[in-house]
Amino acid sequence: MKVKVAYSDASVFKSLIEMLSKMLDEIVLTFREDGIRIRAMDPANIALVDVYYPKEAFTEYELEEESECGVNLAVVSRLLKRVKRGERLEIKVEDESVELSVTGIVKRSYVVKNFEVVKPEIPEAILTFKSKVTLLADPLKQALKDLEIIGDQVVLELNSKEKMLLVYSPSETRYVMKITSSSGAVIDIISEEDSKSTYSVDYMLNVISLTNVADTVTLEFSSEMPLRLQFTLIGEGRVEYLLAPSA
Template sequence: MIKIVIPEAKIFKELFEAVGKLVDEVSLNITINGVFLRAMDISQIALIEVNLPRDMFLEYTVEEEGTLGFSTSNIQKVLKHVKKGENLVLWSDGSYVNFRVEGLVRREYRFRNLEVPVIDIPSAELETNVKAQLIASVINHAIQDVEVVGTIIEVEAPSTEELVFRGRGTGVNETRLKAGSVGLISLEVYEPSKSQYDISYLRSVMKLCKVSDVVSLGFSSDSPLLLDFQIGGTGKVRYIMAPVSI
């Protein structure tokens, strides 16, 4: 028997909006310590890792560890109309995965527990030459501005004084964040770096900016982009995206 209660269903809504952009089905690994998830899109451009420790749940009952598999489109439909302050209850007896949204009105859903293949990719600590912490809304707006002019975003840190988001296409757009500015909390540059990424993959994970105040960013020249989001107090989401060649 597995039963967990998420105190803010909206967190799961934004989380699965992001995951659903990458995969059609997902497998939650339920352990005595928390809920874990790894998913990679079919083109192997982006990988998302989710770690939700048990202390972020209102109730966490795991009599036997296991996996819960379901369609990401189904969970998105379940959570489509959740409101702030509503709880999400998830439980399973093995054969089915059950969801209940608890608010002014109680809504219940039941889906067959799917066998979803688990990604067999060893976890590795990604070392980057640039490390930054940004206010989530600032990086979100920067990416939205790039979308206006093109499909590729260039991220550059020429020195410890500045971080630049740049888009080129039908026009040119630049967002420059100076060290010490309100939006750029910290910036470490071990080596000047510049890299380009597909804006559509980056845009898909920006849903998490609605439930995360600060985003940690890391990259090196022509190397993967690393984004870390803190959600629900102690929950963590890591997003790794491959660069594109221009």
């Protein structure tokens, strides 16, 4: 057996797979000595996702050597659809197959094909942002759902003097959500200068679904620059999502 790992809460992995399946058909999971890494870009080259889960987060972590496996996200997402919080997940990787076992009151096991997925060469993004906001994820999620009804774009604007984040629609039908540093939703606001940029509502909603397993989100952006969203998941997992600005 090339890989055997176990994690105490299968619902976290389920949420990750659901999020990834909205932007990709297949992914490569890389099992390294220090943990699991997933790095991929959507076909339109608009969004880059980087997932890392440290070895210490797992109740079991056994490798013969650094290994990779490719899985079909739609298939795995369907298999994990009925996973509940607190159920245990075990992943075993062989040359030709990947076995997923979920243990709650009973144990269910699924075996899927280990695909040979072409792993894209994605350079590390080195970006400097002027504005950074850490806040509770749910208010942002609700604002994006409101904006989805109005249009397909969202403007993020940060007033550095007033320490205020505006989330609004650029369309004729106006919607504005104001979040200030004194708001109970804000954990921290850091800004060197005023920043304003426009992004896709759909692409932001894809990743904001991780609020099921992460309470907070950090946004970093500058005027007419990409947006970086960062989530810390249960067990110190980390997700970074880099989204290009709308044209």
